[in-house]
Amino acid sequence: MYESRKHRQPQRSLALPTRKPAGDHRPDWWIDRWMMDQAVRSIRARIHLERRYDIPYLAGYSRDGHVIFIDRHMPKRFVWRRQSIATDPFLIVHEAVEKSLIQLLGLHYLHAHQIALRAEQAAVRAAGIEWQAYDDFMQQYIKVIGDESLKRVPDNLDLTPYRDSHDAAELRRMRRTMVPGPKRPAKHKVYIAGL
Numbered sequence: 001m002y003e004s005r006k007h008r009q010p011q012r013s014l015a016l017p018t019r020k021p022a023g024d025h026r027p028d029w030w031i032d033r034w035m036m037d038q039a040v041r042s043i044r045a046r047i048h049l050e051r052r053y054d055i056p057y058l059a060g061y062s063r064d065g066h067v068i069f070i071d072r073h074m075p076k077r078f079v080w081r082r083q084s085i086a087t088d089p090f091l092i093v094h095e096a097v098e099k100s101l102i103q104l105l106g107l108h109y110l111h112a113h114q115i116a117l118r119a120e121q122a123a124v125r126a127a128g129i130e131w132q133a134y135d136d137f138m139q140q141y142i143k144v145i146g147d148e149s150l151k152r153v154p155d156n157l158d159l160t161p162y163r164d165s166h167d168a169a170e171l172r173r174m175r176r177t178m179v180p181g182p183k184r185p186a187k188h189k190v191y192i193a194g195l
Contacts, residue, residue, distance in 0.1 A: 033128065036089075036122070036123045037089075040089040047067065047068050047096065048066060049068055050067050052072055052152070053069055053152050053181070054151055054152050054177070055070065055072075056153075058070065058091065059074070059094070060095065060161065062156045063156055063157075063158045064186075065103055067156070067181070068091075068095045071141075075141070080130070085127070087137075087138075090124055090127075091120075097115060097116040098112045098113055109164035150176075150177040152177065152179050153174045153175075153179070154178070155178040155179065156181035156183070
């Protein structure tokens with residue numbers, strides 16, 4: 001917070017409002033369902049989605065970033081306020097943001113994960129869903145999936161999250177059950193200005 005000469009009281013203008021503005025006017029930064037749907041469609045056009053493998057921590061990505069894996073036991077939908085809500089779009093946003101930050105900017109997994117979690121949270125809220133309800137559902141499945149015995153882990157799964165989390169036991173379990181993963185070509189070439 002800061003104060004100006006004109007206004008002696010601390011200003012909270014740096015914090016974004018948490019409620020939707022009244023009326024039809026929406027500021028440029030406002031994230032809505034349409035915008036998130038466009039982002040998910042754009043990500044889906046660039047990656048392959050795979051749901052036939054055991055993936056610890058619910059979801060992950062291939063080493064080359066062309067495939068996003070979602071655990072085969074993870075339900076595709078959950079019920080919230082009598083609505084059936086698809087879970088894949090939110091997991092896709094999280095994994096795509098996380099992999100991009102690690103691969104393109106060289107961020108440590110734990111930092112990239114925190115940013116990706118905020119992007120996932122924004123996507124959930126843009127869909128009109130309470131974050132706490134969604135997170136409670138996900139936590140329930142992280143525990144269930146984390147307790148299962150692994151049978152089919154793709155060999156091209158990026159192990160960076162497990163190494164950076166110092167989860168040696170999980171890494172050993174995963175390596176014992178690795179099977180050939182899908183080798184998919186890139187759907188879209190990425191060009192980064194200056195590189």
